[in-house]
Amino acid sequence: MNITVKLFAMFRVGRFAATTKNYQSGISPADITSELNIPAQEVGIVLVNGRHARLDHRLLDGDILSLFPLIGGG
Structure with a gap:
């Protein structure tokens, strides 16, 4: 099944911004x-098809997974 993975901020460093890959x-x-x-402890927000999800969510064919790191500051 094809899943599009989008990475944001520091997660892109040495990886990619977005890719579609075939997963089991x-x-x-x-x-x-x-x-x-x-x-896992560095993941701040998980979105599946634009909706908040948990790391244990089961993905389906055609899903778009977006991963955002924790945001620090103050």
């Missing part, structure tokens, strides 16, 4: 972050 059925955002060597 039942994959989750946590599986994809692990594959990309992005520690």
Whole structure:
């Protein structure tokens, strides 16, 4: 199944801004972050098709996964 993965801010460094890739059925955002060597504790926002989701959400064919890092500051 094809999933489009969009990375934002520091997650793009050494990776990509967006790509579409074929993944096995039942994959989750946590599986994809692990594959990309992005520690789960650094993920601030997970969106699937523009809606908030959890890292354990099961993705479906054609989904768009957007990953944003935690934002610091004050």
